[in-house]
Amino acid sequence: MYEIDTFNAVTVRDKSHFIRYFLQIKASKSVKTANAYERDIQNFFRVAIENISLDDIRKVTIFDCQEFIRELTIKGESASTINRKISALSSLYRWLLKYQDNTTGLKVIQFNPFGNLKEEKPIINNKETPFLTQDEAKQLLDSIETKTILGLRNKTIIALAITTALRKAEIINIKIQDITTYDGYDVIKVTRKGGKQDFVKLQTPVRLMIEDYLRRTNRTKIEHSGSYLFLGHSTNGLNRDRLNESTLNYMIAKVAKKAGIEKDLRVHSTRHTAITLAINAGATIEKVRDFAGHKNISTTSRYVHSIERLKNNAGDLINII
Numbered sequence: 001m002y003e004i005d006t007f008n009a010v011t012v013r014d015k016s017h018f019i020r021y022f023l024q025i026k027a028s029k030s031v032k033t034a035n036a037y038e039r040d041i042q043n044f045f046r047v048a049i050e051n052i053s054l055d056d057i058r059k060v061t062i063f064d065c066q067e068f069i070r071e072l073t074i075k076g077e078s079a080s081t082i083n084r085k086i087s088a089l090s091s092l093y094r095w096l097l098k099y100q101d102n103t104t105g106l107k108v109i110q111f112n113p114f115g116n117l118k119e120e121k122p123i124i125n126n127k128e129t130p131f132l133t134q135d136e137a138k139q140l141l142d143s144i145e146t147k148t149i150l151g152l153r154n155k156t157i158i159a160l161a162i163t164t165a166l167r168k169a170e171i172i173n174i175k176i177q178d179i180t181t182y183d184g185y186d187v188i189k190v191t192r193k194g195g196k197q198d199f200v201k202l203q204t205p206v207r208l209m210i211e212d213y214l215r216r217t218n219r220t221k222i223e224h225s226g227s228y229l230f231l232g233h234s235t236n237g238l239n240r241d242r243l244n245e246s247t248l249n250y251m252i253a254k255v256a257k258k259a260g261i262e263k264d265l266r267v268h269s270t271r272h273t274a275i276t277l278a279i280n281a282g283a284t285i286e287k288v289r290d291f292a293g294h295k296n297i298s299t300t301s302r303y304v305h306s307i308e309r310l311k312n313n314a315g316d317l318i319n320i321i
Contacts, residue, residue, distance in 0.1 A: 019049050022095050040088035044068055054108065057096065062113045065089075069120050076169040076193060079122035086121055090114035130263040131272040134280075137162050143259035149216050150233045154251055156209040157230055158270060164200050165274035165292045166190065168245045168267040177225035179210060192293045275303050 016024070019041065027034035038049060045052050065086070072082045093112035100107045132140065141162075144155040161171060170190045178189040179202075186202040202210075210229070214220070219227060228242040249266045256265040263269070275292050283291070289300040 017050050037088040040085040129272045140259045161270035165271045172243045174229040
């Protein structure tokens with residue numbers, strides 16, 4: 001069925017690479033899963049499947065696995081994405097652990113370095129993300145006083161977030177040079193998850209807020225092109241430094257509380273709000289997918305299904321009161 005060649009390679013009967021054979025087994029149940037596993041395995045080893053040897057497999061230690069998780073976290077990958085990648089790699093190692101040589105008793109590998117990462121793997125938060133209705137979104141924005149630079153910055157960030165569905169990392173990494181025009185449209189150039197470059201259309205009122213914020217911070221698009229757009233404006237050591245994600249979340253929660261909105265809001269709440277408002281306004285699922293920067297339409301579908309479940313609720317047919 002398979003041969004072990006000096007314990008550096010395993011060749012199955014049809015002469016295919018051992019990981020390719022593993023993926024074929026997975027594909028027999030789900031082609032989608034097999035394709036995802038292939039991407040995840042290549043992502044870790046950083047080479048094509050056919051270039052991964054058993055020696056490469058054996059050299060992986062738990063320290064490599066921990067560093068992989070750390071790198072993915074820094075890149076802003078979600079907990080579910082990180083856990084999926086670890087699961088794919090662990091599945092490969094579990095499969096290889098099955099293979100032993102009956103003649104010598106030797107094993108292809110000795111242990112699974114991805115199998116004991118419970119403490120390292122991020123926790124998936126299954127709580128429903130709170131979001132704003134259209135009236136609440138207007139209430140939130142109207143409550144922000146813009147006489148101060150801090151107030152103007154906060155209102156600009158929230159208005160931008162709710163009208164573009166940008167993620168935390170996408171917002172804090174915007175540089176002044178990224179505010180531009182494309183084919184006559186006002187846009188911001190952003191780097192999506194995975195490093196993909198994208199253009200996000202700006203509503204005119206938001207563009208005007210950004211321009212006002214630049215004037216009030218004494219910056220120009222030419223002289224300060226490489227500067228981050230949104231800065232800290234405080235005495236806590238972050239003054240005029242790029243915002244971090246925790247500062248952004250704290251700001252939105254504080255502004256919401258002051259506006260009398262009793263919801264535990266974070267940046268992801270503004271993204272959730274933007275996507276939900278677009279769906280409720282009648283945008284097609286394809287347009288919402290592009291708007292949100294989702295890689296897969298299945299991610300967008302979850303928002304649609306949640307809304308449809310509320311609109312077409314079976315409980316509405318019960319009339320006893």
